[in-house]
Amino acid sequence: MWPKLMEQKNGSSFTGFILLGFSDRPQLELVLFVVLLVFYTFTLLGNSTIIALSHVDPQLHTPMYFFLSNLSFLDLCYTTSIVPQFLVNLSGADKSISFGGCVVQLFMSLGLGCTECILLAVMAFDRYAAVCRPLHYTVIMHPRLCALMASASWLVGFVNSLLQTVLIFLLPLCGRNKLDHFLCEVPPLLNLACVDTTVNESELFFVSVIILFIPVALIIFSYVQIARAILRIKSAVGQRKAFGTCGSHLTVVSLFYGTAIYAYAQPRNNYSQDQGKVIALFYTIVSPIINPLIYTLRNKDVKAAMKKVLWKDCDSR
Template sequence: MMHHPKPPEENVTTPVEFVLLGFADVPHLRWFLFGLFFAIYTIILWGNGTILIITKVDPTLQTPMYYFLGNFSFLEICYVSATLPRMLLNLATQRRNLSLVACATQMCFVLILGATECFLLAVMAYDRHVAICQPLHYPLIMNPKVCTKLVAGSWVSGIPVQIGQTIQVFSVPFCGSNQINHFFCDIPPILGLACGEILVNKMMVYLGAILFLFVPLLFILVSYSKIITTVLKLPSTTGRAKAFSTCSSHLAVVGLFFGSSIITYLRPKSDHSAEKDKVLSLFYTIVTPMFNPIIYTLRNKDVIMALKKLFSK
C-alpha cells in the first residue's frame, strides 16, 4: 500500500466520487474482456445455481454436507455479483465513475461475503471431520438445528466487524487522485489514495485478515490433520480412497480462496503493485466461484447422479 506524507490541510479532500480504472490500460482488449467475463459470470450463475437446486430438490442429497454445499453455492453467486456486474458495466459503457457511497457499499458487501466464505469453508471442514472421525455420532452432532446455526453464524458473524472495517477505511483523509487502479473497491487500492498517517488503519486491516483468514484456515488445517490421521488408520483401501475423495474437493477450494486472499492482504508492502492486486483478486472473487461447481462435481458420484436425474426430467 502506498503511504503518502501528511499533506497541507488545504490539499486534503473528501472525494465525492472515485474512478474505477479496471482494465483501462488495455483498451484494445475491452470487448474481448467483456465477452470473457460475461461468459464467466454466466458459467458461475449456471453452475452454482444448478448445485443449489439439486441440493434442495434431490432426496439423496438431503444431508449436512450437501446442505452446506448448497449454501456455499448461493454464497458464491452473491459474492461474484458484488463485483462482476459493475466490471461488465464499466467495460461496456466506459463510465467508470463511482460515488463514494457506492464504493463503500461495494467494499462492505465484498468484505462481509468474503468473511462468510471463510467461516463456511471452516464449517464444511468441521462437517467432514465429524463424518470421518466420529461417524457413529455424526447424525446426533450434525443435526438439522446445529447445521442451521452453523450456517446462520457464518453469514452474520462478520457483518459488524466488516461494517466497522469499511467505515475506518473511508474515514482516512484523501488527497490528489481519486482514480482506483482496480476493478472493484478493495482495501489496498483505496488506502493507496490516503494521505497522512494511516498506520492504525493498516493495522486494522492486518487484524481483520488474521481474524477472518488465518483463524478459519488454522481451524481447517487442524481438522484435516485429524481427518488424515483417522483415514490412514482405515483398514480398507476403498474406504481410504472414498474418504480422501470427499475431502479433496473442499481442500482444492480452500487452497484457491485462502491462498490468493492471504497473499493479497498480508504480503509485504514492498511487493504490492496494482497489477498483482488485480490478478490475485480475480482468483478469490471470480476464479474460485467459477471452479466451485466443477471441483465439487468431477469426483462426486452423488452429485453426478443428481445432475443426470435433473436433466433427464
C-alpha cells in the same frame, strides 16, 4: 453520516471514484469483457444448479450439502456484487462508480469474502465429524447446530465488513478519486488516503490473521485428524471414498485461501497493484466458477442427483 463523509473528502462534494482497472491496456479490455461475461454466465448456472439440486433431491439433505448450497449462494452474491459493475466499466469510456456504490460494493464483497473464510472452516469440521466420528455424525451435526454455525459465519463476516468499511471511508482522501483497481477493495482504497495509514494497516493485518489464519489452522487440524482416520481404514475402497469426500473441499480451500492471504495478509509495502488486480480477477471470477465444477465433477452424489433430475424432465416430456 455518509453525506458528511462525502463532503469531508474534498472539502466540498465528492461524487465518486474512477475505477482505472485495465485502462492502461485497452486491447485487453475487449478480451476481458468477453471472458468475464462467459465466466459470469457459467458461474450463475453452476452455482444455481448446486443450490437447486441440494433442495430438490432428498439424498442431498445432509449437513455437507447444506453448507455447500450456502457456499454456492455466497459465490453467486459475491460475483454479482462485482462483475456487473466491471462489465459496465469495460464496455464503455465511463469508468466511474458513485461514492454510495463504492461503499455498498466494498461492504458486500468484503462481507461475503469473510463469510466464505469462516464457512470453509465449518465445512472442514463437518468432514472431520463425518470421517472421524461416523457413528455420532448425525448427533454432532444436528440441523440446529448446522444452521447456527452457518448463521454465525454470515454474522461475523458482515460485522467485520461493517467495521472495515466505516474505518476506510473515514480516511481523508484530499480529492483523490482515481482508484487503481477494477473494484472498491481495501488495499487500493488505503493507497488513496492522504494521511498516515499505519494504524489502519495494522488493524487490517490483525483482523486478517483472525479471519484467515485461524480458520486455516482449524482446517489443517481437521484434515490432520481426517488423514489419520483414513490411514486406519483397511479397505482401499473405503480410503478412496473418504479421500474423495474431502478432496473437493481441500481443492476449494487451497484456491480460495491462497489468493485471499496474498491480497490481505501481506505488508502494504510489498503489495503490487498489478499483481493485486490479477489475484482479484482470480478470486472474484475464476474461483466462483471453479467451485461448482470441482464439486460436481468430483462428487458422485451431485452427479447422480443431476442425472435423476434430467431423467425426470425427459420422462415428463
